[in-house]
Amino acid sequence: MNMDAPVLIVGGGPVGLATALDLGRRGTRSIVVERDRGTGAELLAKAGTLNERTMEICRFWGIADAVAKCGFPDDVNLDTIYCTALDGLYIGADPRPATKDRMLPKGAVEMLRKCPQFLFDPILARAAAATGMVTLLYGHRFERFEQDGNGVDIELTELDSGSSRTLRGRYLVACDGAGSRVRRALNIAFPGRMLSYSVSAMIRADLADTKFGIRNRYMFIDGKGTWANLTSVDGRDLWRFTLVGSEAKLDPAVHDIRGDILRAFGPDIPFEVLRVLPWRRSQCTAERYRDGRVFLAGDAAHTTSPTGGHGLNTGIGDALALGWMLHATLNGQAGPALLDGYEAERRPVAMRNSSISTENFTSWIAAADFSNVLEPGEAGDASRRRIGAEMSAALQQEWTSTGVGLGYRYEGSPLIVPDGTPEPPDPAASYSQTARPGHRAPHAWLRDGRSTIDLFGNGYVLLRFDANTSAGTILDAARARNVQLGQVDILDPDIAALYERKLVLVRPDAHVCWRDDAAPAAEDAARLIDTVAGF
Numbered sequence: 029m030n031m032d033a034p035v036l037i038v039g040g041g042p043v044g045l046a047t048a049l050d051l052g053r054r055g056t057r058s059i060v061v062e063r064d065r066g067t068g069a070e071l072l073a074k075a076g077t078l079n080e081r082t083m084e085i086c087r088f089w090g091i092a093d094a095v096a097k098c099g100f101p102d103d104v105n106l107d108t109i110y111c112t113a114l115d116g117l118y119i120g121a122d123p124r125p126a127t128k129d130r131m132l133p134k135g136a137v138e139m140l141r142k143c144p145q146f147l148f149d150p151i152l153a154r155a156a157a158a159t160g161m162v163t164l165l166y167g168h169r170f171e172r173f174e175q176d177g178n179g180v181d182i183e184l185t186e187l188d189s190g191s192s193r194t195l196r197g198r199y200l201v202a203c204d205g206a207g208s209r210v211r212r213a214l215n216i217a218f219p220g221r222m223l224s225y226s227v228s229a230m231i232r233a234d235l236a237d238t239k240f241g242i243r244n245r246y247m248f249i250d251g252k253g254t255w256a257n258l259t260s261v262d263g264r265d266l267w268r269f270t271l272v273g274s275e276a277k278l279d280p281a282v283h284d285i286r287g288d289i290l291r292a293f294g295p296d297i298p299f300e301v302l303r304v305l306p307w308r309r310s311q312c313t314a315e316r317y318r319d320g321r322v323f324l325a326g327d328a329a330h331t332t333s334p335t336g337g338h339g340l341n342t343g344i345g346d347a348l349a350l351g352w353m354l355h356a357t358l359n360g361q362a363g364p365a366l367l368d369g370y371e372a373e374r375r376p377v378a379m380r381n382s383s384i385s386t387e388n389f390t391s392w393i394a395a396a397d398f399s400n401v402l403e404p405g406e407a408g409d410a411s412r413r414r415i416g417a418e419m420s421a422a423l424q425q426e427w428t429s430t431g432v433g434l435g436y437r438y439e440g441s442p443l444i445v446p447d448g449t450p451e452p453p454d455p456a457a458s459y460s461q462t463a464r465p466g467h468r469a470p471h472a473w474l475r476d477g478r479s480t481i482d483l484f485g486n487g488y489v490l491l492r493f494d495a496n497t498s499a500g501t502i503l504d505a506a507r508a509r510n511v512q513l514g515q516v517d518i519l520d521p522d523i524a525a526l527y528e529r530k531l532v533l534v535r536p537d538a539h540v541c542w543r544d545d546a547a548p549a550a551e552d553a554a555r556l557i558d559t560v561a562g563f
């Protein structure tokens with residue numbers, strides 16, 4: 029039966045677009061169905077920070093430069109300030125240099141970037157379209173689907189005409205956000221914790237001449253703790269004002285967000301409210317990520333508190349995972365178990381990242397005894413200094429979380445061959461490189477100026493650190509299974525020391541899946557390839 033495209037993607041938010049981009053760059057066609065009439069047209073007060081790993085993936089997709097030049101200035105500080113109001117009392121600060129003054133964290137090849145979603149999503153959409161492999165169907169609402177042994181049919185409504193349309197693909201990827209209609213249709217439970225109902229407002233205000241000057245983020249604290257924050261969206265005059273929230277739903281039609289902003293700004297700082305977005309702060313993870321030919325990705329599969337900025341970044345990891353796995357499967361380069369690896373690998377990462385985000389959120393609330401924060405005079409100053417120091421200590425993990433982005437590992441994955449070494453600690457705030465199977469392959473600069481990370485992406489790569497060690501059996505086994513595998517020799521002793529073994533097998537997502545000092549015998553090499561490629 030005719031297919032409209034091998035992969036159908038419901039939802040043209042960042043994760044749907046990223047999945048299409050990844051597939052398109054590999055040469056697999058997809059159709060993205062999005063009910064909105066375009067991408068990034070609305071100023072959405074949502075994700076604004078792309079972590080080091082997301083930026084590395086953007087580098088592979090060829091869009092890291094576009095993100096770096098998205099318009100967020102690289103010379104504005106990324107400080108956080110704790111205060112009672114913009115015209116109120118100073119409590120403390122966490123200074124953080126501007127992008128241009130920051131050093132790359134150890135082990136990272138790309139810098140964490142500020143890039144608001146209303147700029148990031150169009151970069152993804154343009155790059156996806158430029159592959160020539162992606163059809164973006166805007167103004168189409170996904171209604172329902174049916175799957176059979178060979179494919180998936182989805183029914184859409186074209187919103188302008190009201191007419192129905194059906195598309196058929198081999199696989200369906202649901203990137204339709206936290207309320208995912210696809211997930212609900214599959215009756216996949218979405219258990220977790222409800223943390224609060226919140227409202228964000230996108231506002232325009234010139235804060236250059238205000239008491240604390242321009243900072244990246246202001247945390248507003250009263251006698252009960254942090255009640256709101258203000259985060260720079262474009263490094264200039266666009267800001268996201270967010271209420272910590274309440275247990276009851278906040279209806280923006282009734283809730284006086286202007287009153288909240290006035291409380292935080294004081295009466296003398298003019299501002300314009302551009303858009304108000306109600307949202308739910310929650311930590312939920314879908315019980316299953318797959319049902320037959322249907323996969324969940326991004327917020328459809330997991331929600332996180334934005335504290336730490338891990339939601340979109342986790343979704344970008346999903347997009348990369350589905351991209352290489354679907355492409356390999358569709359092209360006869362993988363066995364049926366490869367796609368099972370998606371849930372086995374990505375679900376634990378979502379659980380980890382969302383619980384770190386919740387920890388960050390609870391730190392806001394429980395960081396200190398805030399009761400004296402508004403007290404005047406010397407005694408109040410002392411309390412504020414204490415609260416500032418305690419907030420600063422409690423929130424370090426939120427501001428610096430290199431480990432969250434780069435340190436996740438696919439422990440226990442059926443697609444990874446362990447080497448018997450113990451699992452190292454997994455701190456959120458710092459990252460130590462290791463070529464242990466399951467981890468992201470270490471970055472090191474090669475003599476030609478590229479990173480080792482630049483070697484990965486298309487097919488598997490067998491790194492060889494000793495010219496006398498033959499990898500022949502592995503290459504033969506891959507050829508026999510039609511698995512795309514290239515060998516790269518690196519004879520630099522420092523990089524060899526970093527990878528710790530003479531032969532290291534790296535997957536298209538830059539994760540190590542096997543390593544040893546010698547290639548296995550032919551039969552074992554066949555088993556190795558079968559394991560890592562899901563046969």
Ligand SMILES: Cc1cc2nc3c(=O)[nH]c(=O)nc-3n(C[C@H](O)[C@H](O)[C@H](O)COP(=O)(O)OP(=O)(O)OC[C@H]3O[C@@H](n4cnc5c(N)ncnc54)[C@H](O)[C@@H]3O)c2cc1C
Binds near residue numbers: 043075077169334338
């Ligand atoms: C205030 C706030 C701040 C945040 N800050 C950060 C941050 O700094 N860093 C970070 O990593 N994350 C952050 N996040 C989280 C981030 O915004 C989300 O994780 C991200 O948007 C998820 O992307 P997605 O593509 O999975 O889903 P969404 O962005 O929700 O996109 C889903 C898309 O599907 C479409 N859709 C839904 N149903 C249908 C249908 N039936 N038919 C057709 N189309 C449909 C929608 O129109 C939408 O375009 C923040 C979130 C909030 C609320």
